[in-house]
Amino acid sequence: MHYAILCYDSEEVISAWSKDKDAQVMHDLGAVQERLVAEKKMGPVARLMPTTAAVSLRKGRDTLVLDGPFAETKEQLLGFYTVECDTLDEAIEAAKDLAAASGSAGCFEIRPMMIFIPDRRTP
Amino acid sequence: MIDPDWTGTAIAAARPQAVAALLRYFRSLDLAEDAFQDAALRALKTWPVKGPPRDPTAWLIMVGRNAALDHVRRRSKQTELPPEETLSDLGDAEADIAERLDDSDYRDDVLRLLFICSHPDLPPVHQVTLALRIVCGLTVPQIARAFFTGEKAMEQRITRAKARVAESDVPYGVPSPAERADRVYAVATMIYLVFNEGYTGNAKETEARAPLCDEAIRLARLLMRLFPAEPELMGLTALLLIQHSRAAARFDDNGEAILMEQQNRRLWDHRAIAEGIALIDKALRHRQPGPFQVQAAISALHARASGVEETDWVQIERLYRTLEQMQPSPVITLNRAVAVARIDGPQAALDLIAPLAEALDGYYYYHGAVGVFSRQKGDAVAAREAFTRAIACSKTLSEATHIRRQLDQLEAEFPADKKIARDV
Numbered sequence: 063m064h065y066a067i068l069c070y071d072s073e074e075v076i077s078a079w080s081k082d083k084d085a086q087v088m089h090d091l092g093a094v095q096e097r098l099v100a101e102k103k104m105g106p107v108a109r110l111m112p113t114t115a116a117v118s119l120r121k122g123r124d125t126l127v128l129d130g131p132f133a134e135t136k137e138q139l140l141g142f143y144t145v146e147c148d149t150l151d152e153a154i155e156a157a158k159d160l161a162a163a164s165g166s167a168g169c170f171e172i173r174p175m176m177i178f179i180p181d182r183r184t185p
Numbered sequence: 186m187i188d189p190d191w192t193g194t195a196i197a198a199a200r201p202q203a204v205a206a207l208l209r210y211f212r213s214l215d216l217a218e219d220a221f222q223d224a225a226l227r228a229l230k231t232w233p234v235k236g237p238p239r240d241p242t243a244w245l246i247m248v249g250r251n252a253a254l255d256h257v258r259r260r261s262k263q264t265e266l267p268p269e270e271t272l273s274d275l276g277d278a279e280a281d282i283a284e285r286l287d288d289s290d291y292r293d294d295v296l297r298l299l300f301i302c303s304h305p306d307l308p309p310v311h312q313v314t315l316a317l318r319i320v321c322g323l324t325v326p327q328i329a330r331a332f333f334t335g336e337k338a339m340e341q342r343i344t345r346a347k348a349r350v351a352e353s354d355v356p357y358g359v360p361s362p363a364e365r366a367d368r369v370y371a372v373a374t375m376i377y378l379v380f381n382e383g384y385t386g387n388a389k390e391t392e393a394r395a396p397l398c399d400e401a402i403r404l405a406r407l408l409m410r411l412f413p414a415e416p417e418l419m420g421l422t423a424l425l426l427i428q429h430s431r432a433a434a435r436f437d438d439n440g441e442a443i444l445m446e447q448q449n450r451r452l453w454d455h456r457a458i459a460e461g462i463a464l465i466d467k468a469l470r471h472r473q474p475g476p477f478q479v480q481a482a483i484s485a486l487h488a489r490a491s492g493v494e495e496t497d498w499v500q501i502e503r504l505y506r507t508l509e510q511m512q513p514s515p516v517i518t519l520n521r522a523v524a525v526a527r528i529d530g531p532q533a534a535l536d537l538i539a540p541l542a543e544a545l546d547g548y549y550y551y552h553g554a555v556g557v558f559s560r561q562k563g564d565a566v567a568a569r570e571a572f573t574r575a576i577a578c579s580k581t582l583s584e585a586t587h588i589r590r591q592l593d594q595l596e597a598e599f600p601a602d603k604k605i606a607r608d609v
Contacts, residue, residue: 077406
């Protein structure tokens with residue numbers, strides 16, 4: 063099963079990190095990812111720009127483009143990992159390791175994927 | 186597991202909003218600051234033990250308000266202090282205040298706090314220090330270091346600025362849409378000032394002032410979150426991000442400034458550039474151009490180019506022309522001349538800036554530019570004269586050093602003229 067591990071955290075807190083702190087966290091998370099790569103579990107990963115860079119497209123008969131993220135919430139979707147695991151427990155384990163490396167508050171949502179298309183730009 | 190410094194970062198991140206709400210309750214900067222300070226101390230004690238609250242900002246406001254009220258009560262000796270536990274365990278009270286924070290109140294709170302710091306009665310440098318102290322929460326020693334002043338002098342400056350603000354009419358009512366727009370613009374200008382304070386100076390000064398740039402970007406993001414559909418705020422944030430992206434390439438090992446044209450572009454922060462460009466793209470959709478957007482677009486064109494030759498000077502010249510129409514200023518014309526020199530050659534640039542000679546007579550960059558254009562044209566005598574004037578107008582050692590290097594280069598290029606000049 064493919065799982066998405068969606069990272070929610072306070073953008074305000076994350077953006078108050080110093081450059082060094084940010085680099086350190088990315089380094090620690092990288093180490094966990096390396097291990098998951100070696101275990102052949104790691105799929106595509108993305109870190110998203112701040113929600114201030116987002117526009118939202120409201121669907122409907124007339125689509126509407128609005129500035130900002132989908133919803134104003136206390137915590138924002140900041141990025142995601144994708145992992146391929148045999149069981150939910152394995153995916154939770156992977157998320158736990160990433161959570162420990164991130165050293166931050168917030169929440170990971172682990173959601174099984176229905177359709178998964180990694181990348182179709184390269185053959 | 187939560188990092189030990191998570192609590193500190195979360196408190197710092199909540200500060201602008203929490204102090205702004207406390208200011209609405211107490212209508213005094215000093216009381217609001219003290220209340221926040223109290224709440225922060227309690228958070229440092231409580232959060233690591235009990236875990237972080239669901240909404241740190243609401244927690245800090247609630248506890249800060251209670252603490253300040255206790256303080257008042259204690260002084261009037263009417264009521265006993267409530268036990269610490271009741272303050273740490275807010276339960277429903279937190280949910281209640283979080284709900285209230287969600288309405289547009291809090292947007293006007295933060296805007297009011299920022300607007301107070303941009304008060305027109307305050308000289309620009311006082312605006313900047315007040316914002317750094319009250320909104321960003323930098324300590325007096327930190328601010329003193331950034332401005333190369335003693336701590337005592339800085340403390341006095343902040344106290345005076347606060348007194349000045351307290352004397353004037355602080356607007357606590359809900360602003361009209363037009364007032365709100367005016368405040369947003371005043372605050373955006375103040376944030377740009379904060380950034381510029383951090384960006385000017387030599388390598389050593391810039392290092393001490395680097396936190397100012399980071400704080401300005403933080404404030405710009407905060408303002409943009411409050412007003413997500415305001416294209417000038419996207420432009421401001423983009424401008425700051427792109428200018429700051431060059432920080433690592435701006436000085437050589439000896440601390441001498443390197444002109445953008447000669448900077449190692451691989452040292453630029455391409456993540457910041459990408460975000461800046463994304464914000465400009467968003468802003469352009471609004472079709473309401475403004476000075477911050479235009480300046481951001483200019484710096485984005487530089488950031489996008491792989492080198493000076495690859496830079497889209499034609500587009501840059503057009504953007505400076507737009508900026509000239511928005512805010513006519515000889516300095517902007519001077520900047521346009523740099524693009525004109527690239528497109529039509531140095532003589533065209535000299536013709537463009539010749540009428541500015543009087544207005545910019547004491548301006549270092551004007552004479553520096555005349556010197557460079559004259560040298561490009563092959564007029565060593567005029568170049569030498571202009572560079573000499575530039576040195577006379579320079580305000581810092583590094584400005585003077587920079588022009589001396591231009592003169593050395595000139596002598597190397599035109600050794601014969603040097604002789605002639607001596608004979609004369």
